[in-house]
Amino acid sequence: MAVAANDALQAVLILGGVVIAVLAWQALPSWDPVVGEHSLDDGRRGALFAGLLKLPNLFLLILPGVLATVLYPDLDNPGLVFPMFAFDLLPVGLRGFMLAVLAAAVLSSLEAILHSGSTLFTMDFV
Numbered sequence: 001m002a003v004a005a006n007d008a009l010q011a012v013l014i015l016g017g018v019v020i021a022v023l024a025w026q027a028l029p030s031w032d033p034v035v036g037e038h039s040l041d042d043g044r045r046g047a048l049f050a051g052l053l054k055l056p057n058l059f060l061l062i063l064p065g066v067l068a069t070v071l072y073p074d075l076d077n078p079g080l081v082f083p084m085f086a087f088d089l090l091p092v093g094l095r096g097f098m099l100a101v102l103a104a105a106v107l108s109s110l111e112a113i114l115h116s117g118s119t120l121f122t123m124d125f126v
Contacts, residue, residue: 028034037043068081071088075081086098 037046064085065078065081068075068078068085072081072084075084086095090098
């Protein structure tokens with residue numbers, strides 16, 4: 001029930017956002033004030049800023065995997081990179097926090113699978 005309620009709430013929020021965007025677009029007298037920048041330099045600065053916002057992904061997602069090839073050259077299973085980092089680099093308090101985050105992610109996925117399975121069984125077989 002909790003998964004269904006959460007999914008329904010997210011769908012309503014997304015639908016509400018779409019409705020607000022369409023109504024705001026219709027309320028505009030003209031599209032001209034929101035198209036493009038005032039000058040070519042402003043457009044270039046905007047593109048550079050958008051690229052700058054992509055840089056944290058490099059450090060958060062890609063760089064740890066690259067560093068793992070150097071720190072653990074004999075690691076046979078690449079799926080163990082995150083646990084190895086967690087146990088070797090994090091202090092005890094943060095290890096517990098990361099374990100709680102990981103458990104929450106696993107339980108959320110498991111909850112969704114069990115909910116789908118129970119719905120399938122109830123609606124199709126019973």
